[in-house]
Amino acid sequence: MSRRMTFYCLLLFATLCIFFLAISQKSNNYIEHRLQPLISEPALNVHYKYEEAMTLPTTVKDDEDDPFTSYIRGRGFSIENITLMEIDDVVDQQRRIIEKEMENYVYPDGRYGNYASKLDDLVMTQGGNPIRSIVLTTWRSGSTFLGDILNSHPANFYHYEPLLHFGIIQIREPPLSDEALDNLESMFKCDYSNLERYLSFGKNAHPWVFNHNTHLWKQCQLHKRICWDQRFVTKFCKLFPFQSMKVVRLRLQPMEKFLSQNELGLKVVLLIRDPRGVLQSRKHREWCPNEPDCFDPTTLCSDMVSDYNAAVRFLKLYPDSFSVIRYEDLSLDPFAHTDKLFKFFGLHYHENVQHFLETHTKTDIGGLSSTFRNSKTAPFHWRTELDFDEVDEIQQECDQAMKLWGYAFARNATHQKTFDPVTSCKLLDNNRV
Numbered sequence: 059m060s061r062r063m064t065f066y067c068l069l070l071f072a073t074l075c076i077f078f079l080a081i082s083q084k085s086n087n088y089i090e091h092r093l094q095p096l097i098s099e100p101a102l103n104v105h106y107k108y109e110e111a112m113t114l115p116t117t118v119k120d121d122e123d124d125p126f127t128s129y130i131r132g133r134g135f136s137i138e139n140i141t142l143m144e145i146d147d148v149v150d151q152q153r154r155i156i157e158k159e160m161e162n163y164v165y166p167d168g169r170y171g172n173y174a175s176k177l178d179d180l181v182m183t184q185g186g187n188p189i190r191s192i193v194l195t196t197w198r199s200g201s202t203f204l205g206d207i208l209n210s211h212p213a214n215f216y217h218y219e220p221l222l223h224f225g226i227i228q229i230r231e232p233p234l235s236d237e238a239l240d241n242l243e244s245m246f247k248c249d250y251s252n253l254e255r256y257l258s259f260g261k262n263a264h265p266w267v268f269n270h271n272t273h274l275w276k277q278c279q280l281h282k283r284i285c286w287d288q289r290f291v292t293k294f295c296k297l298f299p300f301q302s303m304k305v306v307r308l309r310l311q312p313m314e315k316f317l318s319q320n321e322l323g324l325k326v327v328l329l330i331r332d333p334r335g336v337l338q339s340r341k342h343r344e345w346c347p348n349e350p351d352c353f354d355p356t357t358l359c360s361d362m363v364s365d366y367n368a369a370v371r372f373l374k375l376y377p378d379s380f381s382v383i384r385y386e387d388l389s390l391d392p393f394a395h396t397d398k399l400f401k402f403f404g405l406h407y408h409e410n411v412q413h414f415l416e417t418h419t420k421t422d423i424g425g426l427s428s429t430f431r432n433s434k435t436a437p438f439h440w441r442t443e444l445d446f447d448e449v450d451e452i453q454q455e456c457d458q459a460m461k462l463w464g465y466a467f468a469r470n471a472t473h474q475k476t477f478d479p480v481t482s483c484k485l486l487d488n489n490r491v
Contacts (some may be wrong), residue, residue, distance in 0.1 A: 059477070065289075070331040071413075073228065075197055087471070090245060096336040105447040111305045118413075119222035120131065121229075123403065123482075129439035140283060140288075141283070141287070145179030145282055145283060145284055145287070145290045145292075145293060146280055147287060148280075148290070148294070148389050149294060149297065152273065152277065152297055154293060154296050155273075156213045156297055156298065156299070157177065158390050159212040159223075160177050160212060160213055160299065162208075163177075163212065163406060163408070164406040164408075165179070165180075165406075166189075166406075167403050168405075169404070170318075170401060170402075171378060171404065172189065172323075172404045174186070174187075174189070174299075175460075177299060179340075180299030180300070180343055181296070181297065181298070182248060182296040182297075183296045186299070186400065187322075187323060188215075188298060188299050188300055188301050189299065189300050189301070189325075189403065189404050189405060189421075190210060190246050190300075190301045190302075190303075190322055190323060190324050190325070191300075191301070191302045191303070191321070191324070191325050191326070191327070191403045191405075191445065192302075192303045192304075192305060192313075192316075192324060192326045192327070193205055193208070193302070193303070193304045193305070193327050193329055193444060194290065194305050194308065194310060194326060194327070194328050194485075195304070195305075195306055195329035195330070195331070196228065196306050196336070196351060196358070196361065197306050197336070197340060197343075197346070198331075198335075198336050198340050198343070199306070199307055199329055199330070199331035199336055199337035199390070200329060200331055200388065200437070201304045201322065201329055203385075203388075203389075203418075203433075203436075204304070204329060204385075204388065204399075205270070205302065206414070206418070207392075207396055207411065207414060208403075208405075209270070209271075209272060209302060210410050210411050210414035211218050211300060211302075211400075211405055211406075211408055211410065211414075212300075212408055212410055213273075213298055213299050213300055213453060214270040214273075214298065214301070214302055215271065215273065215274070215295055215298035215300065215301045215302075216270055216272065216274075216301075216302050216303075217242075217243045217246075217271070217301065217302070217303035217304075218266070218267065218270035218271055218303075218304060219266075219267070219304060219305070219306060219307075220241060220242055220245050220256070220303060220305065221238055221241065221242075221305060221308060222259065222260075222264065222266075222267055222377075223255055223259035223260075223264075224238065224307055225258050225262055226345055226346070226349040226351060226352050227307060227309055227349075227351050227367035228295075228307060228308075228309060228361060229308045229309065230309045230311070230361075231311075232310070232312075232314065235308065236311035238307070238308050239312060239313075239315055239360065240310070241253065241256065242303065242305070242308075242316075243316075243322070245295075245303070246301060246303070246322050246324070246411070247295045247322070248291075248292055248295035249292060250288040250292045250295070250414075251288055251292065251293045254288070257286050257288060257291070258286075260286060261285075261286040264379075268285070271466045273298070274291070277294070279426075284443070286418075292355075300309055309361055309364060309365060309368075310328055310365040310368040310369060310372070311364065311365075311368045312363070313326055313368075314368070315370070316376070316377055317372060317376045317380055318375075318376075318402070320376075320379055324379060325379050325380075325381075325402060325403045325404065326380050326381075327378060327380075327381050327382065327383060327399065327402070327403075328365060328369055328380075328381070328382045328383075329382075329384075329385060329388075330362070330383070330384045330385065330463055331384065331385040331386070331437065331481070332385075332437070332440070332460070332463075332465045332479060333362065333388060333439045333452055333456045333459060333460065333465075334444065334449055334452050334456075334465075334479070335360055335385075335386075335437050335438070335439070337353070337355055337358065337360060337452055338439065338440035338443055338444050339439075339440075340352060340353060342364050349467060355451070355452045355455040355456055356455045358456070359455055359458070359459035359460075360459075362456070362459035362462070362463060363458055363462060366459070366462045366463065369382050369485060370472075370485060373485070373489065379464050380484065380487050381399075381402050381457065381489055382399065382486060382487075383395065383399065383489075384463070384464075384480070384483070384486065385437055386433055386437045386438075386479075386480045387486075388433075389419075389433040389434065389436055390433070390434055391439045392415050392419050393412075393415055396411065396415060397461045402421070410423070418433075419433040420433075438479070441468075441474055441475055441477075441479070442475060446468065446470060446471035446474055449474055450468075453467050453468070462483075462485075463483055463485075464481045464482055464483030464484075464486065465479055465480065465481070466478065466479050466480070466481050
């Protein structure tokens, strides 16, 4: 009898243990389900959960009865832990996206002076060296169009106007040029640890610092909390095999520091536009007319002469890393000039790029900053939108610059509306692009 009673007691005890274990497992599953997006999912809604949690009253956040709060506290998690986990999740996700984009990519493999033959050869996290390109110009000279052509290339990290936070100025000499070049070098090295001013400028109501960077902005829309965190941008940037940059606040002469050393392997293209077209386009920008560096034709054309003199030297000294193109030439024959540009930069003329040109060069769509344009007419709107007195004033101030860069003069109002303003330029005749 005693043995039978003992047996039944043990059986009851085992049943109770199994019951409580099942209840515990169910509770744990529920908690795991609540936490799972923070641990293993590509973190699509992580920041929303935590931003919401951080706005709750303290009594709610610290509610010991809430399984989610208890689990977080019990596992030693903090908001900082979750931030780092989210960064790592997004970086891992983007790495897979890049690998997919780069399937069947045609690598240089010895062409264009670059011997990369696989993705790892171009990725900083794998000890590789990205292909880096700069478009250097000034405001309203076609750089948005050319920058977007480069950004249509697969797996490209686009540094859009990296000196935007310097204001409406042109940087011509030290000490400001030294600071500007340091910023550009940090970005090309994907080191955002000392770029607090740049990141803060973008975060505080200037999102276009990032929103032209297609890959980065997609993740920023999903992960707003980490978007401007320098740790995230640094890790994210280092994944990309290609980096492009458009700079509109720095003149050409200071760029010799990069070209002469060129440990980054930079390729620089100077983009030039007819000053009449530049100034006509700037009229529509509210930030421009009151700024001397933006709206004064004498200043603009003085910079064009300075850039010409620097370009003559650079083409002789750095023919493999420096080139020049006029916006008008690119617009009139975008496919041929893009092909040449991409060979100069060491990039494959990918089908994505061809598709971009096919869809962005035929019809005018959108506002002033749109790159959907009839490219054959876009550079020449000034002929009908400026009156001859305005054109004549610009031509008088820009006589030397226009002659150097191969722009013909309008003789009168009638001639202005019908003539071809683009002529040959000796400097460009011997240029590879």
